[in-house]
Amino acid sequence: MAIIKKANNINIQVSNNYTSLSKISHEESGEVIIEATKQNLELSSQKRAILQGFGKDGKGDDGCKEGVIKVGNKLIGKAKREPGFGYDGTKAEDMFFADSPISSASIKNDPVFKLSDATLGAYLDQLMTSLSIGDMETVALEMADRFKNGTGGTYKSDILNKEISNNPAFTTYHNSFLAELKEELKKNSYDPSSMKTIPMNLLNFSSFWDKVSGLGITVHQVWSAKAEILDYSYNKCTKMWSGTLKYTFYDHFGLDWEDIKKHGEDRIPQYHTGDFFKAWYILQHYRSAKPFITEMERTVYLGGNSDRD
Template structure:
């Protein structure tokens, strides 16, 4: 029996990190006809028409009670492509408010939208998301908690006589973790209004490392490091879902990302958190 050499990766999801080939990382690949006919995205904004590059008025805005009263006589002013994009981004900020109205993370989505507007495709990192990620892991006491699953296995198999955790358990530990749910921001209520659900929600890929493990008498302490990565982008199936297609925020996002006249680049959101674990003989 030998002690496990640390730090060591004990689990990685099947979905890869830095997966730029994923469907939700596409941009500028759809034309006007496809957006309208395949995805039913004819009316996406209350302010501007991205297809005709004209501002909307109360008489040609589909959401207005006066729409169509004067047919085409009340056509709005023309805008440039750049101005149209700016107006759509501003509208995204406004329409994101119901999803980001409370708590310390409510401004994260605006930071991410500014990064999206830059369209560099560069990875995104925010210390506030790291803090939220750590809190989610620490506060998860459900049956699906990866942290608690790791803690229980170490508790069960640690050798207190030799003060070691057997190296052969690391592979088994990975299999145990794979049956649990990886950390993500999907609480029934809070994550839907605190800005985390709309900013990250589901974490695309996760890697977990056992960083350290020290045995002292009948007790032990250790550290886990979680690496998470999400995609700030929408794929074809996302926009077809009612929970996305019914809201303007997501319709505008999809058009800004996927319309070949815009093609704003999606990006990877990186998360990291180190959490303490501990246990001992009963």
């Protein structure tokens, strides 16, 4: 028989001793052991789950004479460039539209350039559907429609957020950043308000699965990123710390001329894939379509003990 516990927020705080016994679980304050001896044990929470013991002194946040550090919101990580702009602070080339760049004047001689807006739009849709599946196909077509309609602004999607959260590339990325974050917390006595902003790398979705399932064509490599720590608390008595790490990633749904030089002759997954990329570029830089910023979020709940981190 399995034990299933589900709640919006689980917070078990213990002063002195705490024991909860059942046939298949055992929990204690000094060392919490949750064990299923038959079948499965599942603890599921949409919010954060905190199990905390305060030891012999029974000092919770209110009873800690040494003090408790609390930080509501602090920017702790940031990429080198801002959304919409290059490393030098100038507007990114793939965010320009209706600009007829001199660098791409040769595309006017391409047969694709003579096609109607409707046909170019159909080409873009075909590119999206050929490189996405399932819910990500819905996202890809939504993004294409926003682009063709000239809506601009910022696009957000719960589906896209979920796709990122389940992606192995994000797990690797998060583990790397978390290691840096823990080092900085140690250096600053577990006070995020004293930390310098950590330079962030860019998350890249380039696996074969990413390329065929949708993240490759809709995002590929994020353009910018930031990380914030929310609702952070560190108890100097118990040495326990916890908080929420919120990632925000940004990308541009638009093309620059380098994209066409790279993909303009593509023949995979379809023979005319290169023409589909050209259609995307022509709609943006020579017709009425408008690029936009894609904003993605991922939240991770953190916790630890400064004596054991």
